[in-house]
Amino acid sequence: MMFFDQPSRRRPDDDQRVMPLINVVFLLLIFFMVAGQLSKTDPVQIDPPLSESDKDPGEHLVQVLIAKDGRLLLRGEEVAFGDLGARLGGALRDGAGKIVHVKADGAVDAAQVIRVLDVLKAAGAEKVKLLTSARQAP
Numbered sequence: 001m002m003f004f005d006q007p008s009r010r011r012p013d014d015d016q017r018v019m020p021l022i023n024v025v026f027l028l029l030i031f032f033m034v035a036g037q038l039s040k041t042d043p044v045q046i047d048p049p050l051s052e053s054d055k056d057p058g059e060h061l062v063q064v065l066i067a068k069d070g071r072l073l074l075r076g077e078e079v080a081f082g083d084l085g086a087r088l089g090g091a092l093r094d095g096a097g098k099i100v101h102v103k104a105d106g107a108v109d110a111a112q113v114i115r116v117l118d119v120l121k122a123a124g125a126e127k128v129k130l131l132t133s134a135r136q137a138p
Contacts, residue, residue, distance in 0.1 A: 066104035098126035
């Protein structure tokens with residue numbers, strides 16, 4: 001009489017051991033996909049100047065962006081320099097308060113930033129915050 005080895009069969013609980021790992025990996029994937037979308041990006045590329053202060057400016061209710069090429073954006077929409085005062089006055093009356101955040105590219109001429117600040121003051125902005133990037137420690 002001759003005995004043959006039985007082919008080894010996978011135990012049914014091998015798949016059961018892998019399922020929790022697959023579930024955890026899937027949940028982590030979903031978490032990072034959702035968490036990666038929380039940061040709102042500016043409509044144009046802006047590299048603000050560096051600052052010694054690391055204080056958070058708070059929520060940006062009314063934000064004016066000054067791009068490297070001189071374009072102005074109010075709440076993400078491009079606006080002409082001459083129309084900025086009227087459009088900003090409307091935005092301030094919409095209940096956004098009287099605080100305006102200005103984010104200018106570091107390469108923008110300081111005279112242009114001052115002209116924009118003058119328009120903001122004339123439009124009724126009581127407080128203007130110039131947004132900068134925190135300086136990295138060496």
